[in-house]
Amino acid sequence: MEAATIAHEGHGHHHGPPEPNRSSRVEAQTLGMYLFIISEIMLFGAFFTAYFFIRVVIGDEWPAENMHLPVAVAGVNTAILISSSATIHWALESAKSGNRNGLKVGLLMTTLLGATFLAIQINEYVNIGFPPASNAQASIFYSLTGLHGAHVFIGLTLLVFATTRAFKGHFTEKEHRGVEIPGIYWHFVDVMWIVVYTTIYVI
Amino acid sequence: MTFAAKLKGPGWYRALLSVPLSLAFSTALVVGVRALYGWDPLFDGEAITTVALIAMPLAFLVGIGCFDYWFYWAAGKPTRDEDHSGHGAKTWKDYFRVNTDHKVIGIQYIVTTFVFFTIGGLLAMLIRAELAAPGTQFVDPNTYNGLFSVHASLMIFLFIIPVFAGIANYVIPLMIGAPDMAFPRLNALSYWMLPMAGIMMVASFFAPGGAFATGWTAYAPLSTEVPLGQQFFTIGVQFAGASSIATALNFLVTIITMRAPGMTFFRMPLLVWANFTTSLLVVIATPFIAGSQFFVLFDRALGMNFFNSANGGDVIMYQHIFWFYSHPAVYIMMLPGFGIISEVISANARKPVFGYRMMAFSLCAIVVLGFTVWAHHMFVSGMSAWLRVPMMITTMLIAIPTGIKIFSWLATLWRGVIHLTTPMLFALGFITMFTLGGISGVMLAVIPVDIHVSDTYFIVAHIHYVLFGGSVFTIFAGLYFWFPKMTGRMYDERLGRMHFWLSFVFFNLTFGPMHLVGVDGMPRRVADYAAEFATWNAVISVSAFIFGMSYLLFLYNMITSWRNGPKAAANPWRAHTLEWQVSSPPPLFNFDEIPTIVGGPYEYGVPGAVHGVFKKPEPVAAASGGKE
Numbered sequence: 001m002e003a004a005t006i007a008h009e010g011h012g013h014h015h016g017p018p019e020p021n022r023s024s025r026v027e028a029q030t031l032g033m034y035l036f037i038i039s040e041i042m043l044f045g046a047f048f049t050a051y052f053f054i055r056v057v058i059g060d061e062w063p064a065e066n067m068h069l070p071v072a073v074a075g076v077n078t079a080i081l082i083s084s085s086a087t088i089h090w091a092l093e094s095a096k097s098g099n100r101n102g103l104k105v106g107l108l109m110t111t112l113l114g115a116t117f118l119a120i121q122i123n124e125y126v127n128i129g130f131p132p133a134s135n136a137q138a139s140i141f142y143s144l145t146g147l148h149g150a151h152v153f154i155g156l157t158l159l160v161f162a163t164t165r166a167f168k169g170h171f172t173e174k175e176h177r178g179v180e181i182p183g184i185y186w187h188f189v190d191v192m193w194i195v196v197y198t199t200i201y202v203i
Numbered sequence: 204m205t206f207a208a209k210l211k212g213p214g215w216y217r218a219l220l221s222v223p224l225s226l227a228f229s230t231a232l233v234v235g236v237r238a239l240y241g242w243d244p245l246f247d248g249e250a251i252t253t254v255a256l257i258a259m260p261l262a263f264l265v266g267i268g269c270f271d272y273w274f275y276w277a278a279g280k281p282t283r284d285e286d287h288s289g290h291g292a293k294t295w296k297d298y299f300r301v302n303t304d305h306k307v308i309g310i311q312y313i314v315t316t317f318v319f320f321t322i323g324g325l326l327a328m329l330i331r332a333e334l335a336a337p338g339t340q341f342v343d344p345n346t347y348n349g350l351f352s353v354h355a356s357l358m359i360f361l362f363i364i365p366v367f368a369g370i371a372n373y374v375i376p377l378m379i380g381a382p383d384m385a386f387p388r389l390n391a392l393s394y395w396m397l398p399m400a401g402i403m404m405v406a407s408f409f410a411p412g413g414a415f416a417t418g419w420t421a422y423a424p425l426s427t428e429v430p431l432g433q434q435f436f437t438i439g440v441q442f443a444g445a446s447s448i449a450t451a452l453n454f455l456v457t458i459i460t461m462r463a464p465g466m467t468f469f470r471m472p473l474l475v476w477a478n479f480t481t482s483l484l485v486v487i488a489t490p491f492i493a494g495s496q497f498f499v500l501f502d503r504a505l506g507m508n509f510f511n512s513a514n515g516g517d518v519i520m521y522q523h524i525f526w527f528y529s530h531p532a533v534y535i536m537m538l539p540g541f542g543i544i545s546e547v548i549s550a551n552a553r554k555p556v557f558g559y560r561m562m563a564f565s566l567c568a569i570v571v572l573g574f575t576v577w578a579h580h581m582f583v584s585g586m587s588a589w590l591r592v593p594m595m596i597t598t599m600l601i602a603i604p605t606g607i608k609i610f611s612w613l614a615t616l617w618r619g620v621i622h623l624t625t626p627m628l629f630a631l632g633f634i635t636m637f638t639l640g641g642i643s644g645v646m647l648a649v650i651p652v653d654i655h656v657s658d659t660y661f662i663v664a665h666i667h668y669v670l671f672g673g674s675v676f677t678i679f680a681g682l683y684f685w686f687p688k689m690t691g692r693m694y695d696e697r698l699g700r701m702h703f704w705l706s707f708v709f710f711n712l713t714f715g716p717m718h719l720v721g722v723d724g725m726p727r728r729v730a731d732y733a734a735e736f737a738t739w740n741a742v743i744s745v746s747a748f749i750f751g752m753s754y755l756l757f758l759y760n761m762i763t764s765w766r767n768g769p770k771a772a773a774n775p776w777r778a779h780t781l782e783w784q785v786s787s788p789p790p791l792f793n794f795d796e797i798p799t800i801v802g803g804p805y806e807y808g809v810p811g812a813v814h815g816v817f818k819k820p821e822p823v824a825a826a827s828g829g830k831e
């Protein structure tokens with residue numbers, strides 16, 4: 001996203017750096033986001049390693065007897081998050097085709113769906129009836145869902161930025177990396193939730 | 204500028220205001236939450252420290268101005284043209300602000316890391332003073348534990364890993380023909396996160412109960428039970444790790460997307476290859492140490508049970524996750540050095556690097572194999588026994604790509620026209636010392652040997668042969684080599700050689716005997732030892748003090764030469780790589796025109812061979828600008 005606003009044209013004898021050679025077809029910002037996601041996947045990997053040791057290597061029952069996981073509510077929440085992947089995709093397509101209203105509505109809907117997901121999750125924490133300190137299973141439950149929640153929050157922050165910029169008139173058919181790159185991150189957050197939901201709630 | 208304007212704008216005034224504010228905020232937050240839940244006491248020092256350790260560095264980063272542009276961008280304000288005001292350094296003051304110039308950031312990194320290297324070295328001197336004779340000399344056992352823990356953590360997280368990032372920051376954009384890094388602002392942020400981590404680790408000495416005393420490995424459940432000082436490590440590592448990941452990501456994107464026309468992957472200097480592979484390791488492995496420290500933090504601060512076996516936690520899990528990062532980390536601390544050595548040896552032996560492609564492939568092989576050996580640190584941990592033999596085999600396999608590199612350097616030297624400059628001396632010292640450290644490494648891979656010498660001074664000897672005789676010698680080689688480029692001045696060659704010979708001799712006298720006392724069973728990480736080890740330890744301590752003083756020669760040489768050494772030519776080593784084809788120090792934006800690469804980087808001795816040519820690029824390059 002960073003260089004998105006560095007203007008390169010129309011400067012005459014602007015004293016600046018020479019135009020760097022583009023040695024790859026991949027955009028720097030997109031590549032940076034993919035690499036960031038790789039390290040994010042590894043961070044989740046560390047948490048899933050802890051999950052594996054606690055659930056499989058130690059082998060205590062899962063979920064522990066004090067843990068009653070609201071599988072159905074979390075399932076609805078999963079659907080909410082997945083649908084937000086569709087709306088961000090729609091927002092990006094609208095940006096590409098110059099449909100400004102689609103862009104704005106798509107981003108707004110994505111943000112609202114993400115916020116709803118987070119609100120439902122916080123509500124789940126409040127009413128779930130066991131604290132993170134009760135046992136190792138509870139610890140990894142809160143840590144994994146909490147780590148994911150933190151990522152939803154980061155994604156939402158990026159989405160709020162993109163939405164603000166969209167409403168202030170930024171992004172064109174040619175220049176829409178500020179929507180595209182948060183979108184990549186948002187898809188990652190969604191896919192990661194499916195993994196978390198499956199491992200924590202379903203199996 | 205009025206005082207109010209100074210407080211509003213990015214810089215030290217705002218930073219020095221925002222840090223105490225964040226401390227007040229942390230206190231209010233903790234007291235508020237505790238009041239809400241009705242917990243007693245309201246004022247919990249440990250909780251406040253934990254929150255403040257996270258909030259204060261962030262507040263400093265905001266205050267100093269790391270995020271100003273992004274805040275502006277996020278608010279959707281009108282697009283600004285880049286005016287390059289954050290670029291370059293005219294006075295020394297420009298090194299103390301958020302600067303987006305990779306050359307300034309490189310020097311910021313190098314100077315900062317050497318400050319922490321000096322502190323870590325002084326701690327080592329204290330350790331050797333305590334160990335000079337059996338019994339208690341100066342410090343009690345707990346303080347001693349703090350000394351070696353902070354020493355190791357500073358050397359690893361605040362010196363070796365980031366100093367390589369600093370050298371690479373300076374050199375890589377020049378080497379690949381780029382005007383800067385791909386993300387200059389992220390680059391600045393990566394740098395500024397680093398001193399946060401270092402200050403935190405040093406500050407842990409002032410925590411009640413003393414500095415963190417669990418070694419740099421911070422094994423749980425020890426680390427979840429010791430006093431508050433541990434929190435400084437647990438959180439400090441997160442800042443160092445985030446800095447490391449952000450820089451690595453930046454290097455990868457820069458190397459992939461910003462190479463000069465004609466610079467294919469197999470025309471890249473090996474230093475670029477080395478940092479490319481290192482960065483892959485960083486991006487993939489570093490999140491694991493972040494994870495391990497999160498779990499320790501959760502256990503400590505939130506009473507979770509990751510490492511509480513009474514409640515279903517798993518203690519061995521810490522070591523698996525920690526070493527899954529920390530074994531690759533030894534390559535993060537070594538591969539950039541391999542790159543430096545290839546540059547130095549080739550230029551000083553006037554010969555192409557032998558087996559260039561194998562050098563690149565062996566780096567890649569080390570990256571892959573590096574992820575398959577972590578449990579060789581855990582042979583005595585009580586982990587599943589079946590893991591031992593596979594880990595022993597993979598560990599030995601790594602000696603193959605490493606050996607390829609050693610023999611390729613030797614073959615590069617073979618019949619070369621060898622110039623024994625200071626960087627070359629350090630490079631040759633590196634080859635011999637690292638080979639010794641590598642051999643003791645293969646010994647340690649053998650399970651019965653490892654069990655015998657586990658937690659003895661043999662381990663201390665091995666790690667210092669690979670990290671000092673290995674990594675730090677490459678760092679010295681690199682700094683002497685690029686000193687003329689970075690400062691525009693020549694260092695004193697005579698002092699440089701003296702520095703090398705004193706370091707080389709007293710390095711061996713310090714760490715060589717540790718192999719012997721280690722095999723005889725002297726335990727590491729203990730403030731006292733049996734009387735039978737007294738003679739060797741006295742020798743080691745005296746050597747260590749002289750070894751420490753030899754470093755002062757280096758500091759003196761660097762500081763005085765930077766101030767008034769003779770002016771350096773653009774290319775004092777007659778090297779072929781791109782950074783030597785521009786002035787010393789390089790112009791503000793490195794190149795007036797991006798050069799075109801027409802050959803390999805090391806065609807020494809080939810008449811008329813050039814690596815890059817400086818002419819106006821063909822119009823073909825214009826086709827790439829499409830998306831802007």
Ligand SMILES: [Cu+2]
Nearest residue numbers: 530533579580
């Ligand atoms: Cu290892």
